[in-house]
Amino acid sequence: MSSERVQKVLARAGIASRRxxxxxxxxxxxxxxxxxATLGDRADPERDRITVDGTAVSVMPDAITYLLxxxxxxxxxxxxxxxxxxxxxxxxxxPRVFPVGRLDAGTEGLLLLTNDGEMAHRLTHPSxxxxxxxxxxxxxxxxxxxxxQLREGVRLDDGVSAPAQVALVxxxxxxxxxHEGRNRQVRRMCEAIGHPVRRLVRTRIGPLVDRTLEPxxxxxxxxxxxxxxxxxxxxxxPMPKR
Ligand code: URA
Numbered sequence: 001m002s003s004e005r006v007q008k009v010l011a012r013a014g015i016a017s018r019r020x021x022x023x024x025x026x027x028x029x030x031x032x033x034x035x036x037a038t039l040g041d042r043a044d045p046e047r048d049r050i051t052v053d054g055t056a057v058s059v060m061p062d063a064i065t066y067l068l069x070x071x072x073x074x075x076x077x078x079x080x081x082x083x084x085x086x087x088x089x090x091x092x093x094x095p096r097v098f099p100v101g102r103l104d105a106g107t108e109g110l111l112l113l114t115n116d117g118e119m120a121h122r123l124t125h126p127s128x129x130x131x132x133x134x135x136x137x138x139x140x141x142x143x144x145x146x147x148x149q150l151r152e153g154v155r156l157d158d159g160v161s162a163p164a165q166v167a168l169v170x171x172x173x174x175x176x177x178x179h180e181g182r183n184r185q186v187r188r189m190c191e192a193i194g195h196p197v198r199r200l201v202r203t204r205i206g207p208l209v210d211r212t213l214e215p216x217x218x219x220x221x222x223x224x225x226x227x228x229x230x231x232x233x234x235x236x237x238p239m240p241k242r
Pocket of ligand 1: 102103104105107183184185186187188200
C-alpha cells in the first residue's frame with residue numbers, strides 16, 4: 001500500500017475524526033517513525049510506525065480484532081492438524097484471523113482473535129504483561145494462608161509466579177489477576193496451593209470486559225477499545241525500540 005496523509009491514516013483507524021487528528025498533529029502529538037509529524041506529512045500504514053501521545057497505534061488497513069467468549073472445548077490454535085474443533089471455527093473465516101495468546105481447551109472466557117500481527121505481538125510479548133483476570137472455581141475452600149501464597153508467589157517448576165491480585169468471591173471461587181502468561185499458569189498455581197481448578201473463566205484482558213457475550217459468541221472490537229488496549233500495553237512496559 002502506498003503512503004497517504006497521516007491524518008487520513010489515523011482517522012480511518014478510528015483514532016479520532018480527521019479534524020481532531022489534524023489538531024493533534026499541529027500540537028506535535030503524532031510521530032511517524034520517531035519523527036514528529038507535521039500537517040501534510042504522509043505515512044504508509046503497512047510499514048510506518050505511528051504514535052499518538054507516545055503510544056504506538058495500529059493503523060493496518062482492514063485490521064480486524066474479535067473478542068470471543070470461548071466455551072470449554074475448542075482448542076486455541078489457528079489450524080489443528082488433527083481436525084479438532086478450534087476457536088477459529090467460531091468466528092468468520094474471512095479475513096483469516098489467529099488467536100492472541102491461548103486458553104486451554106477446558107478454559108472459558110475472553111479471547112482475542114486478530115489479523116493484526118503487530119498488535120498480537122505486542123499483546124503477547126512477555127515484557128508487557130497485560131493484566132488478565134480469571135474467575136477460578138477450585139476444589140475445597142482456600143484458607144487465608146493459601147490465598148496469601150497466590151498473592152505473594154507460588155513455586156512452580158518453571159520458577160516462582162509473580163505477585164498476583166487475589167480475592168475470594170465465594171468459599172470455593174477466587175478472582176485471580178495475573179500479568180504473566182505461562183502455560184497453564186492458573187491451573188498450576190492453584191494445584192500448587194492444594195486447590196485444583198474445577199472451572200476456569202477469563203473475565204478480563206487489560207481494559208476489556210464483556211458480560212453480555214454468551215459462550216461461543218463474539219463481537220468486533222471498537223476502534224476505541226483497540227486504542228485502550230494499546231494504551232494498556234504501553235503502560236505495562238515499554239517495548240524495546242525496533
Ligand atoms: N491459566 C491456565 O491455567 N489456563 C488458561 O487457559 C489460562 C490461564
